Amino acid sequence: MPQHLIERSNVFPKNKLLAGMIVFLLVPPMQLVAQDPATDYRQNCMSCHTIGGGRLTGPDLKDVTKRKDGTWLAKFLVDPKAVIDSGDPYARQLVEESRGVIMPTLPGMTPQRAQSLLDLIDAESKLEKSQFQGVKLSERPFTPEDIVVGQRLFVGTAKLKNGGPACNSCHNVHGLSGFGGGGLAPDLTTVMERYGGRKTLSTWLTAPATPTMQSVFKPHPLDPEEVLPLVAYFQSTLQRNPEDPSTARLNFVLVGLAGALLVLALFDLIWNNRLKSVRRALVREKRLEAVHE
Amino acid sequence: MNVRSQISMVFHLDKCIGCHTCSIACKNIWTDRKGTEYMWWNNVETKPGTGFPTKWEDQEKYRGGWELKEGNLRLKSTSKAKTVTNIFHNPSMPSMDDYYEPWTYKYDELFNAPEGPDQPTARPISMVTGEYINVEAGPNWDDDLGGSPVYAESDPNLKGLTEDQRQQLFAIERLVFFYFPRICNHCLNPSCVAACPSGALYKRGEDGIVLIDQKRCRGWRACVAACPYKKTFYNWSTGKSEKCVLCYPRLETGQAPACFHSCVGRIRYLGVLLYDADRIEEVAKLRDEQLIDGHRSLVLNPHDPAVIAAARANGIHDSVIESAQASPVYKFVKEWKLALPPHIEFRTMPMLYYVPPMSPVMANRGDDTVSSVSGEFFHDIEDSRVPLQFMANLFGAGHQGKVVYALKKQKAVRTYRRAKTVGDIPMETAEKMLREADCSIEQAEAVYNLTSLCTFEDRFVIPPMHREEAIEMMRDPAEHKTAVGFGFMEPPKRGL
Numbered sequence: 001m002p003q004h005l006i007e008r009s010n011v012f013p014k015n016k017l018l019a020g021m022i023v024f025l026l027v028p029p030m031q032l033v034a035q036d037p038a039t040d041y042r043q044n045c046m047s048c049h050t051i052g053g054g055r056l057t058g059p060d061l062k063d064v065t066k067r068k069d070g071t072w073l074a075k076f077l078v079d080p081k082a083v084i085d086s087g088d089p090y091a092r093q094l095v096e097e098s099r100g101v102i103m104p105t106l107p108g109m110t111p112q113r114a115q116s117l118l119d120l121i122d123a124e125s126k127l128e129k130s131q132f133q134g135v136k137l138s139e140r141p142f143t144p145e146d147i148v149v150g151q152r153l154f155v156g157t158a159k160l161k162n163g164g165p166a167c168n169s170c171h172n173v174h175g176l177s178g179f180g181g182g183g184l185a186p187d188l189t190t191v192m193e194r195y196g197g198r199k200t201l202s203t204w205l206t207a208p209a210t211p212t213m214q215s216v217f218k219p220h221p222l223d224p225e226e227v228l229p230l231v232a233y234f235q236s237t238l239q240r241n242p243e244d245p246s247t248a249r250l251n252f253v254l255v256g257l258a259g260a261l262l263v264l265a266l267f268d269l270i271w272n273n274r275l276k277s278v279r280r281a282l283v284r285e286k287r288l289e290a291v292h293e
Numbered sequence: 294m295n296v297r298s299q300i301s302m303v304f305h306l307d308k309c310i311g312c313h314t315c316s317i318a319c320k321n322i323w324t325d326r327k328g329t330e331y332m333w334w335n336n337v338e339t340k341p342g343t344g345f346p347t348k349w350e351d352q353e354k355y356r357g358g359w360e361l362k363e364g365n366l367r368l369k370s371t372s373k374a375k376t377v378t379n380i381f382h383n384p385s386m387p388s389m390d391d392y393y394e395p396w397t398y399k400y401d402e403l404f405n406a407p408e409g410p411d412q413p414t415a416r417p418i419s420m421v422t423g424e425y426i427n428v429e430a431g432p433n434w435d436d437d438l439g440g441s442p443v444y445a446e447s448d449p450n451l452k453g454l455t456e457d458q459r460q461q462l463f464a465i466e467r468l469v470f471f472y473f474p475r476i477c478n479h480c481l482n483p484s485c486v487a488a489c490p491s492g493a494l495y496k497r498g499e500d501g502i503v504l505i506d507q508k509r510c511r512g513w514r515a516c517v518a519a520c521p522y523k524k525t526f527y528n529w530s531t532g533k534s535e536k537c538v539l540c541y542p543r544l545e546t547g548q549a550p551a552c553f554h555s556c557v558g559r560i561r562y563l564g565v566l567l568y569d570a571d572r573i574e575e576v577a578k579l580r581d582e583q584l585i586d587g588h589r590s591l592v593l594n595p596h597d598p599a600v601i602a603a604a605r606a607n608g609i610h611d612s613v614i615e616s617a618q619a620s621p622v623y624k625f626v627k628e629w630k631l632a633l634p635p636h637i638e639f640r641t642m643p644m645l646y647y648v649p650p651m652s653p654v655m656a657n658r659g660d661d662t663v664s665s666v667s668g669e670f671f672h673d674i675e676d677s678r679v680p681l682q683f684m685a686n687l688f689g690a691g692h693q694g695k696v697v698y699a700l701k702k703q704k705a706v707r708t709y710r711r712a713k714t715v716g717d718i719p720m721e722t723a724e725k726m727l728r729e730a731d732c733s734i735e736q737a738e739a740v741y742n743l744t745s746l747c748t749f750e751d752r753f754v755i756p757p758m759h760r761e762e763a764i765e766m767m768r769d770p771a772e773h774k775t776a777v778g779f780g781f782m783e784p785p786k787r788g789l
Contacts, residue, residue, distance in 0.1 A: 274384030278354055278391045279347035279430055286443040 037120040038131075040113070043218065044106050046132060047204040051124045053134030056200040057101050059094065062125045070118060077114035079105055099196055104210045137202045137224065142232035150233025153226055155181075164220035167230075174240045185212070192234045202231050295570040296593060296604040298613050298756070299481070299501035299644050300539065301622045302553075303562040303632045304474055305744065306650040307703065311437070311472035313337050315552035315561075319476075322540070322551050328530025330395035330420045333432050334537040335552040337474040341448035341462065341683065342435040344473070346391040349523040350449040350636065356385040357521030358484050358639030359577065366577055366640065368488055370518040376490050385518040392526075393430040395420040421529070438470050445470075450686040458680045469678040471650040473687075474560070476552060477524040477537035478635070478643030479503050481568065481591065482577050485536070488519030493534075499763055500565075500756070501644065502539045507785040510534055521639035532787035545760060549753040559747060564620030564754040565613060566644065567593045567604055577640045581690040584637040591642070592627050595620070608762070616756035621743055622646065629732075629740055631699045633688040649688050649699050651707075652678040670711060670718055674700045698731070705730035706737045706744075 048058035064073065068090065076083045076091065080103040084091045095102060124130040152158035154173065156166025167188070172181030174189040195201040205227045208217050222230070319335040338344040352358060356369040370385045398415035406413030419426040435444035441463060451459060461467055479496075483503050486494040493509035494516055496502070505516070505525070510533040516525040517534060525536040540550035548554065553561040568591045576587035593600045595617035604614050617623065625632035625646065632646035654672050656664060674697055675681065684700075685693040705726040712723035727737055743751060761770040 271382070271384045275354055275356070275386060275388075277388060278351075279343075279393075280390055282343070282347060282447055283429075283443055286447070290442065 037113075037116045041117060041120060041132060043207060043214070044209050045117070046135070047207045047209040048101075048103070048200075049132075050134040051121060051130040051132040053130075053132070055097075056134075056203050057098055057195050058103060059097065061121050062130070065118060065122050065125070070115075073118055074111055074114040076103075077106075077117065078109050078111055081105055099194060101194065106209075107211055135203050135206050137199070137206075138228055140228075142228075142235060146229045146232035147236045150229035150231070150236075153230055154233055160220065160226060161223045162220040164217055164222060173234075173237050175237070188234060189237050189240050192231070192238055198231055198235070201234065202227050205230060294593075294600070294603045296567050296600060296607050296609060297501065297570045298499065298604070298609050298617065299479070299566050299568055300544065300563065300756070301479075301501075301566040301620075301626070301644040301646070302476075303622050303625045303646045303648065305560040305562070305625075305648040306471060306473065307648060308558040308560040308744070309337070309472040309474055309650070310558045311337055311339065312557050313433070314555050314557050315474055318551040318555035319537075323538070324535075326528075326530070328528040329526070329535065331389060331392050331432075332526040332528075332535065334524070334526075334535075335474065335476045336432055337472050338433075339436050339438060339445070339470050340473045340687070341445040341451060341470065342438070343444045343447050343449075344475075345393075345432050346387050346523050347430070347444075348447060348449060349521075352521055352639065355387060355518070355521070355523065357519055357523065358641055359482070360640070361578060364578065366482075366574065368484055368519055369521075370484075371488050371515055376488075376515065380490065380513060383514060383518050386514060387517070387523065389421070390430070393432055393434070394426060396426055396428055399425075438468065441468075448683075450683050452686060453682050453691065454680055458682070462678075462680065462683075467655070467678065469652055471652075471679065473647075474552075475522065475524070475635075476645065477503060477539070478522060478641070478645040479537075479539060481570075481573050481642035481644060482640065484519040484521065484639075484641050485516035485525050488515040489513070490515055494525075497541075500541075500544070500758065502541050502544075503536070504538060504541075505534055505536055507531075507533050507535075510785075512787070521636065521641060522643075528785075531785040533785045544755055545758040547755055547757075549749075549755065553753060559752060562621040562625065562743075562747075562752050564622040565595075565617040565756050566620060566622055566626070567595050567600060567609070567614070567617050569593055573642060577642060581638050582692045584640070584690050585633060585695050588634055588637060588642055589627060589630070592623070594627070595623065610757070610759050610762065613756045613759070616754055619754045621747075621752060621754060624739070624743065629702065629736060630695070631702060631740065633695055633699060635688060636690070638690040647688060648703070649684050649696055650679075651700060651703055670708060671704050674704060702730040702732050702740070705732050706740045709734070709737045710741050 045061075048056050049061045050056060052060065052062040054060055072090075080091070084095055084102060124132055149158065153160065154167045154171075155176065156168060160166065168176065168181035170182040170185035171188045172183060174187065192198070192201055195204060205222055206224065207221065208214060315335045316333055316337055320333065323334055324330070324332045333345060336345050344350065349355060349357075352369060358369055359366045360369050361367075370383070371379065396417045396419050399418050400415045403413050403415050416425055417428050418424060434440060438445050446459075446463065451462075454462070462469065479502055481501070483494070483496060486496060486503060490513050491509050491511045493506045493511070495504060495506065497504060512527065512532040512534065514527050514534060516536075517523070517527055525534050527534050540548075540552075543550055543554075549561075549563060553563055572591055576584070576591055579587040595601070595604075595614060601614055605611070622632070625648065631648050633649060634643045634646055637643070652672070655676075655678055672678075677684075677700070681693045681696060682691075684696045685691055689696045705723070708718055708726050709723040712718040712720045724734070727734065732740070764770045764773045767773075
């Protein structure tokens with residue numbers, strides 16, 4: 001259809017309608033999220049940020065409004081990746097400080113919601129002891145039993161208390177026996193290093209904030225009793241080298257090929273007694289006989 | 294007694310000249326369509342030979358027919374469980390090569406060839422793919438012992454022959470063959486019907502013709518694997534299986550089937566047999582050597598008042614009973630015991646019978662004379678050029694007794710007629726021979742008449758088909774007649 005006809009036609013209202021429907025479908029849960037800034041913070045920010053509790057994966061947010069102006073912060077909150085990609089020097093510095101972990105874009109984040117979060121952070125920064133100083137986590141040293149329990153939790157032989165799916169349904173860790181873990185999500189062999197240590201990772205696991213993890217684990221959060229062995233397990237896997245994805249893919253193809261050949265050979269064996277060529281085989285056999293005579 | 298009627302057949306092999314007219318008549322009427330090119334519902338094989346499809350009698354390979362397992366009849370090719378596991382790949386399925394790939398010639402090339410030093414040739418092209426092919430086999434590739442070292446020597450019926458007998462069979466100046474025309478046997482215990490997962494095959498109640506419902510057929514081809522005579526065929530174009538219909542549209546209008554009608558040697562006989570359907574299973578489970586007698590015992594005497602009463606009670610029309618009383622097949626099979634079923638050991642109870650052929654007389658050529666080897670006018674039956682064991686493998690489930698009986702009776706009738714018409718054999722010798730062959734003079738005359746002087750009406754005693762009786766079950770025949778024409782002509786199609 002020529003361009004001028006499209007502009008005149010009623011295609012546009014239709015698209016608007018469609019977009020409206022999608023928004024209608026997506027918006028209500030987000031509005032619920034945005035109702036209370038404290039809950040919002042607990043669910044979405046606390047896994048990486050404290051207020052006055054020191055840095056976790058992300059920086060400590062105490063007095064953040066004094067370090068950087070509110071407009072910039074609000075813009076960053078709405079879409080961190082866009083700001084980082086725009087080449088903003090401060091944003092880049094933040095990424096470097098958090099060892100390359102990029103702050104996830106929270107679905108349904110609006111400037112209004114960002115502002116109310118900033119207001120909350122401002123108010124909490126003035127307090128002597130903020131309620132968001134950090135999650136209380138056990139500091140006891142890991143035991144070998146913790147690692148064993150962690151591995152069982154990871155592969156799913158022990159079920160998670162609140163009904164969450166086992167880690168290996170999506171994640172892999174190098175050196176898992178059997179078919180290994182899933183390939184949907186990042187390899188977790190060195191996750192402890194990436195997330196900057198025990199405290200950060202533990203805090204993050206109590207309320208995972210990335211969109212995918214959040215949608216899976218918000219209804220079935222990890223129990224603090226489970227976080228500790230899991231982190232112990234991830235610490236134990238640090239020594240392993242993450243698998244090179246290209247050899248992994250090659251292995252997958254080779255194993256697949258071998259499996260296919262095995263199945264074909266099995267079919268041939270099971271139906272070995274099938275009717276193969278009669279006439280052609282007969283003629284061939286008789287000709288061979290004639291040659292031998 | 295559960296009396297049913299069956300249109301049955303006798304092929305008199307002693308009269309077959311192997312002209313293939315029957316095959317052509319059938320082909321022109323039924324299988325000249327796309328997808329049926331390779332089918333020969335009627336074919337004529339040279340024996341010894343491997344036939345069509347190659348080595349069809351070898352059930353070690355094709356797994357057709359029934360077998361006795363722990364006292365039960367079981368299909369060789371399939372079972373309830375195997376129907377499921379093998380439904381998408383039947384391991385006993387012959388390939389098209391085992392029949393032959395049908396071909397024609399690219400005649401255009403004769404007319405469109407550029408001028409040149411050579412004669413243009415029409416190259417063979419496949420009728421399936423349309424590509425050029427190297428013709429490797431045909432439906433009659435081993436006709437008249439062509440390619441004997443490959444084909445005739447691989448005839449499964451040579452089983453049990455001594456090495457001497459085999460060598461004599463193919464020795465120069467001694468080799469011998471006869472023709473074996475085959476159509477669907479319209480069996481009493483058809484394995485094709487039993488094997489069909491869709492229930493598309495059925496045996497017509499009124500005349501026993503075995504048919505494939507083209508609407509219900511799903512093309513699983515279980516019938517192709519299950520038929521030991523390989524007389525159901527898969528049409529690759531319509532995706533349905535097809536088989537000989539015994540020209541039932543012709544029969545319903547009182548005409549003999551096309552292959553019968555066109556038979557040059559007048560070898561074919563057709564008529565009604567009444568049989569006891571209650572005893573089929575019992576008979577099909579008999580030991581091999583009892584099968585022929587058991588099969589014969591299924592056929593009931595249409596003159597017996599008890600049989601007639603039971604037939605009437607089963608709704609068989611008086612005209613059909615009368616037709617059964619005049620049936621030439623009944624005479625050949627039951628009264629004279631001349632006709633034998635082919636490969637009864639497949640246990641499908643075929644209703645097409647064969648009169649085994651007399652072998653030609655063995656003669657030696659001297660300097661200027663040809664002399665018969667035998668002292669008698671005909672050769673000894675035991676010394677036939679076709680070894681008796683070969684005949685027994687074909688028509689006696691491996692046992693010679695019934696075959697010898699039929700051949701001796703034929704020889705006695707010939708000798709008797711020779712004594713009567715030519716007179717160079719003493720009548721006493723002939724009559725003695727008849728007695729030895731369990732044949733009265735009246736019977737000899739009757740055999741002679743139906744063999745040599747038979748008219749069209751003698752050979753084909755076609756019962757009135759009483760379609761109105763079949764229609765009556767569904768609706769009023771008078772209403773049917775006014776309300777139904779030919780219906781919509783609907784060619785068979787793939788799928789539901």
